[in-house]
Amino acid sequence: MNITFAKIAVPAQGAVVFGVPEGTKSGVKLPPAAAKFDKQTKGALSRAIKAAEFTGKREKTLVIVAPAGAKVNRAVLVGLGNPKTLDETAAERIGAVIYDAVQRDAAAAVILEGLGGATATVAGLAAHVGGGAALKSYRFTKYRTKEDNDAKPRIKTVTIQTDDPAAAKKSYVAVGAVVAGVGITRDLITEPANIIYPESFVARAKDLAADGVKIDVLGVAAMKKLGMGALLGVGQGSVRDSQLLVLRWDGAADKKAAPLAIVGKGVCFDTGGISLKQPSGMWDMKWDMGGAGIVVGLMRALAQRKAPVNVVGLCGLVENMPDGNAQRPGDVVTSMSGQTIEVLNTDAEGRLVLADVLWYAQDRFKPKAIVDLATLTGAIIMALAEHYAGLFSNNDALSEQLAAAGKAVGERLWRFPMGDEYDKDLRSPIADMKNIGGGKAGSITAAQFLQRFIKAGTPWAHLDIAGVVWNEKGTALAPGGATGYGVRLLNRFIAENYEK
Numbered sequence: 080m081n082i083t084f085a086k087i088a089v090p091a092q093g094a095v096v097f098g099v100p101e102g103t104k105s106g107v108k109l110p111p112a113a114a115k116f117d118k119q120t121k122g123a124l125s126r127a128i129k130a131a132e133f134t135g136k137r138e139k140t141l142v143i144v145a146p147a148g149a150k151v152n153r154a155v156l157v158g159l160g161n162p163k164t165l166d167e168t169a170a171e172r173i174g175a176v177i178y179d180a181v182q183r184d185a186a187a188a189v190i191l192e193g194l195g196g197a198t199a200t201v202a203g204l205a206a207h208v209g210g211g212a213a214l215k216s217y218r219f220t221k222y223r224t225k226e227d228n229d230a231k232p233r234i235k236t237v238t239i240q241t242d243d244p245a246a247a248k249k250s251y252v253a254v255g256a257v258v259a260g261v262g263i264t265r266d267l268i269t270e271p272a273n274i275i276y277p278e279s280f281v282a283r284a285k286d287l288a289a290d291g292v293k294i295d296v297l298g299v300a301a302m303k304k305l306g307m308g309a310l311l312g313v314g315q316g317s318v319r320d321s322q323l324l325v326l327r328w329d330g331a332a333d334k335k336a337a338p339l340a341i342v343g344k345g346v347c348f349d350t351g352g353i354s355l356k357q358p359s360g361m362w363d364m365k366w367d368m369g370g371a372g373i374v375v376g377l378m379r380a381l382a383q384r385k386a387p388v389n390v391v392g393l394c395g396l397v398e399n400m401p402d403g404n405a406q407r408p409g410d411v412v413t414s415m416s417g418q419t420i421e422v423l424n425t426d427a428e429g430r431l432v433l434a435d436v437l438w439y440a441q442d443r444f445k446p447k448a449i450v451d452l453a454t455l456t457g458a459i460i461m462a463l464a465e466h467y468a469g470l471f472s473n474n475d476a477l478s479e480q481l482a483a484a485g486k487a488v489g490e491r492l493w494r495f496p497m498g499d500e501y502d503k504d505l506r507s508p509i510a511d512m513k514n515i516g517g518g519k520a521g522s523i524t525a526a527q528f529l530q531r532f533i534k535a536g537t538p539w540a541h542l543d544i545a546g547v548v549w550n551e552k553g554t555a556l557a558p559g560g561a562t563g564y565g566v567r568l569l570n571r572f573i574a575e576n577y578e579k
């Protein structure tokens with residue numbers, strides 16, 4: 080689907096969309112272009128508004144099919160709410176509901192008069208309306224050999240009316256970069272595990288070379304040399320070789336300046352290993368590489384918008400399988416940090432992978448800060464459902480920056496406590512630690528485990544995203560399935576805090 084910006088009037092076909100500011104009790108006031116259309120159609124809009132009790136509430140739509148006296152297939156009214164409080168994220172969500180209303184027409188003209196509040200420029204808001212429509216239009220249909228024609232979206236172009244198309248197009252460069260990033264993240268997450276495994280994940284990520292991202296890959300032999308016994312132990316039951324993928328975007332003026340490191344859990348399939356999971360729902364574990372998928376999408380977004388910042392993205396890619404060569408419950412492995420781990424539950428594998436990748440990230444890149452993303456625990460879903468991801472950190476300032484960015488883009492984070500009381504749960508009788516806690520506060524003990532691989536003085540945050548990577552019903556900006564959660568959040572976090 081194309082997103083374009085132009086000075087346009089009501090078209091002669093397809094759909095026309097009018098933005099309507101929220102009204103008072105005495106009714107809504109149509110902006111000039113909508114009022115003119117209403118007159119031309121002898122009151123089609125005002126009659127529908129009355130009948131449907133449409134008030135212009137933000138994100139509400141009212142569709143009038145084939146209005147008499149006009150040539151369009153449908154006229155859509157979209158509620159803008161109070162235009163003064165309309166920010167970029169609100170604009171994206173409005174774009175998403177517009178997409179849903181017009182997707183069965185071949186083209187749509189979007190006329191949102193009165194855009195431009197206190198927080199963003201008119202051009203920026205127009206660009207984000209386009210971005211929201213593009214995000215919501217995501218489809219993954221490559222494995223369908225036939226599709227019901229009635230359900231198929233037809234929309235080819237959404238044109239957004241603006242007095243300054245050049246400025247909107249310019250704003251859309253950065254918005255489109257994020258849309259592209261979210262797109263590759265969703266693709267990687269949606270692909271089944273027979274298609275995306277560590278080596279094929281790396282092959283896909285190599286597409287980012289075209290964006291100017293530098294790519295390094297460590298195979299099993301290189302990781303063995305570095306002593307990554309924790310990560311390699313997880314992958315040893317799989318016929319697929321484990322991989323450590325390193326993506327670098329050095330966009331800062333000083334290319335040698337210490338980077339920010341973003342680390343993703345990339346368990347391409349998590350059977351649980353010898354501590355095998357229940358069959359029911361095990362298919363969800365194809366998206367246990369969601370953290371790594373976000374890292375790839377974020378790096379694409381940063382590179383395509385040429386962000387003035389140095390960021391290194393690291394993906395620990397493994398497959399957790401039961402097999403004659405798989406690790407056993409009770410095995411002791413030695414991590415790259417030198418610390419030993421008693422693996423009591425082979426299904427607590429994400430933390431083992433991250434232990435070595437976090438250590439490597441610090442050892443090799445001396446980053447300013449590290450943020451990791453991982454579908455780490457089922458317990459975080461019990462605590463927060465799909466509405467927030469869990470935030471765990473050793474640094475208040477970093478936590479606040481992340482939470483603020485999440486709030487701004489509608490990908491919310493909730494911080495959990497950490498402390499010695501929880502860390503004690505990880506004591507092992509024969510090794511430096513075990514890989515599970517005592518059964519209570521499982522998301523926190525998992526975070527405590529990770530913190531044992533963070534060097535003193537490194538600001539670090541862990542995002543437990545098990546509840547937010549996949550959403551069957553869809554979210555404001557996603558059609559259902561892989562949400563792409565995290566790309567917009569981290570893009571915002573980096574833009575606000577690391578690009579000055």
Ligand code: BES
Nearest residue numbers: 367424426427454455456457458515545
């Ligand atoms: N990948 C899972 C966590 C998960 C569960 C993600 C559901 C998404 C949806 C993780 O590897 C896991 O199995 N965690 C265990 C840890 C336990 C054995 C300590 C869990 O949460 O049950």
Ligand code: MN
Nearest residue numbers: 349426427428
């Ligand atoms: Mn697991």
Ligand code: ZN
Nearest residue numbers: 346349367429
């Ligand atoms: Zn897992």
